[in-house]
Amino acid sequence: MRGSAGPGGGAGADGPAAGGRGDELVALLYREFRAPLLRNVRLLTGGDEQWAEDVFQEAALRAWRRADGLSRERGELWAWMMTVSRRIVIDDRRQRGTRPVEVEAGRGEDPAVPDASEPTLSALVLAQVLPGLADHHREALVLVYLRDRSVGEAAEELGVPPGTVKSRLHYGLRALRDALRR
Missing domain, CATH: 1.10.10.10 (Winged helix-like DNA-binding domain superfamily/Winged helix DNA-binding domain)
Structure with missing residues (x-):
C-alpha cells in the first residue's frame, strides 16, 4: 500500500470506531467494485497496472477509515470511490511532477517512451x-x-x-x- 496512511485520515490510524463495520465495507469494495474500478483507474494511469492497484488500495483504505460515515448504497459508494480514486491519481501526478525521477539510460539504448x-x-x-x-x-x-x-x-x-x-x-x-x- 502507498505511504499516506497517517494521522488525520478519518477515524484515526486504527480505523473506524465500529470495528467490523470497516472490514465489512472493505470486503464489499473488493467484491463489488475492485474489477470495474481498476478498469477505470487504469485509463487514468495510462494503463499502469501497478499504479491502478495502488490507487484502489489507497481508496479502500480511505473508505475503511470513514466506514461509519459512508453510505452503503451502491451508486453513492461507487461515485465516492471513483471521485477519491481520481483525486489520488491527480495528487500522484502532481507529486511526480514536482520531483522528476532520474533514470540513467544505458549506452546505446533509447530511453523508453510511455505509450499514451x-x-x-x-x-x-x-x-x-x-x-x-x-x-x-x-x-x-x-x-x-x-x-x-x-x-x-x-x-x-x-x-x-x-x-x-x-x-x-x-x-x-x-x-x-x-x-x-x-
Missing part, C-alpha cells in the same frame, strides 16, 4: 459516443464522472432530486456501455 495512445483513444471514443446519449443521461454522466461533482452537487446543479441523478447515472452508464459495444 490508450487514454487518447478512449477520449476520442468517448467524445464520439457521448453525443448519442439522451441529454439528461449525458448531463448527469458529465457532471459526476468528468467534472467530479458529487451526486448531491449534480442534483442541485440540474435542479432534480439526488435519486433522479442516480437513476440517470445508472441508465446513462448502461446506454454508454451498449454504445461502446457497438
Whole structure:
C-alpha cells in the first residue's frame, strides 16, 4: 500500500470506531467494485497496472477509515470511490511532477517512451459516443464522472432530486456501455 496512511485520515490510524463495520465495507469494495474500478483507474494511469492497484488500495483504505460515515448504497459508494480514486491519481501526478525521477539510460539504448495512445483513444471514443446519449443521461454522466461533482452537487446543479441523478447515472452508464459495444 502507498505511504499516506497517517494521522488525520478519518477515524484515526486504527480505523473506524465500529470495528467490523470497516472490514465489512472493505470486503464489499473488493467484491463489488475492485474489477470495474481498476478498469477505470487504469485509463487514468495510462494503463499502469501497478499504479491502478495502488490507487484502489489507497481508496479502500480511505473508505475503511470513514466506514461509519459512508453510505452503503451502491451508486453513492461507487461515485465516492471513483471521485477519491481520481483525486489520488491527480495528487500522484502532481507529486511526480514536482520531483522528476532520474533514470540513467544505458549506452546505446533509447530511453523508453510511455505509450499514451490508450487514454487518447478512449477520449476520442468517448467524445464520439457521448453525443448519442439522451441529454439528461449525458448531463448527469458529465457532471459526476468528468467534472467530479458529487451526486448531491449534480442534483442541485440540474435542479432534480439526488435519486433522479442516480437513476440517470445508472441508465446513462448502461446506454454508454451498449454504445461502446457497438
